[in-house]
Amino acid sequence: MTFTPMTRRTVLAGAAIAGALSQVHAVVAETKEVLTPVAASAEGLPRVKVTLVDPPFVHAHEQVATSGPKIVEFEMTIHEKKIVLDDDGTETFAFAFNGTVPGPLMVVHEGDYVELTLINPETNDLMHNIDFHASTGALGGGGLTQVNPGEKCVLRFKATKAGVFVYHCAPPGMVAWHVVSGMNGAIMVLPRDGLKDGKGNPLHYDRVYYVGEQDFYVPRDETGAFRKYDSPADAYDDTLKVMRTLTPTHIVFNGRVGALTGDSAMTAKVGETVLIVHSQANRDTRPHLIGGHGNFVWATGKFHNAPDTDQETWFIPGGTAGAALYTFEQPGIYAYVNHNLIEAFELGAAAHFKVEGDWNNDLMTQVLAPTAV
Structure with a gap:
């Protein structure tokens, strides 16, 4: 297969960096080499x-x-x-x-x-x-x-x-x-033979959810209010300046603050095993299930590595997806957060699991309700 590094496409991309993003529509179509390789074994x-x-x-x-x-x-x-x-x-x-x-x-x-x-x-x-x-x-x-x-x-x-x-x-x-x-x-x-624990025993999940963590960099005006723009081209230069500070204005799960809370919370039942796939394409993150654990965790997401067990918080490097299995043992609303708590509660990296079932007093009980001392 012949691959030419400098193509019309790379030229277009370079021009976009200079701010000429709108010129893509004006490019005349031309014949291009077919680069998709054919795998004979397929x-x-x-x-x-x-x-x-x-x-x-x-x-x-x-x-x-x-x-x-x-x-x-x-x-x-x-x-x-x-x-x-x-x-x-x-x-x-x-x-x-x-x-x-x-x-x-x-x-x-x-x-x-x-x-x-x-x-x-x-x-x-x-x-x-x-x-x-x-x-x-x-x-x-x-x-x-x-x-x-x-x-x-x-x-x-x-x-x-x-x-x-x-x-x-x-x-x-x-x-x-x-x-x-x-x-x-x-x-x-x-x-092909499914997930396994560190001893080769099979693991199964009843539900699977995908949480994508995303950092956004929204420019502010001179009063501190977030700016609004008419097009990506208009926003580009200001956005790049914010990006270069390495300081996100928002860190959210699935596209917006609260996207996985309230009526949109993820759901499960007591006794069900849930696989949580969590990705962060840019920054490090530290998922934590408040009131639960990672029974089996592949923090860097690779299933031929033995999973860590009984984790409270796990570390997913930027540019990586991780996976965690947990069997819910109690009902209630569980917060699933990035345990940099500033990013969770101030910038938006938080979600909820709504779990139905019967409460087990042996696992947790209120011995004394709040009362005057």
Whole structure:
């Protein structure tokens, strides 16, 4: 396969850095070399088409593969849109795989082939691509998936490593801006024989939820109020200045403050085992389930490593997805937070689990109610 580093696409990306973001629509279409490699070993394998669902939910899948490797087909459409981050009406422009922040969780088994159709509608302004941390090949597929508005491409890669992995947009010269504009998600590659504890015993989950933690950098005006802009191009220079301070204005789960609380809280029942997949494409994070634990935790998300057990808080490095299993033993509202508590309670990185069932007084009881001393 021939790969030319300097292409029309990289030139467009470089021009965008200089502020000329609106010129993508004016580029005349031209014939391009087909860069998608053909994996001979995938020929003849059965194909399965999966319809992705919005986080925190995850599409139906087998926990233990009941057949041999297959080609799993996914399709994602890129959205450029304005979103509201909090109840105060703070706005920012998001770049979103399939229209959600984070993008959908994709699930396959080790040895399967992931085949993604990536669509960039002509109504968008920018070039986008995708870098899969789960893939093997330079730039994680980023060099093979650079799509301008009005284009689509198809990427196929073999899932050779078991675990949960980040994917994100990575256009040349604009990687950080696109990632902190919400353009990231995760893929889960399950071992074909399912999850195991450190002794090789099988592990099973009754429910799975995907939490995508996202840092945003919204500029303020001279009075301290958050600015609003008419387009991503208008916001770019000011946003970059805030990004370079390394100080987020918002750190949220699933796209906005409170997105996974109240009526949108994640749910479970006493006795159910829940798998929590948690990604952070940019910054370190420290998930903690208040009143629960990580019975089995893959903090860096790789399933062939023995999981840590009985964790109170686990550390997920930036650019990584992690996974934790917990069997709920008591009912109630559980807060699931980034245990940098400033980021959780001041900036927004908090969610809720609403758990139904009977209370077990042996595990916890109120011996004396609050009373005067």
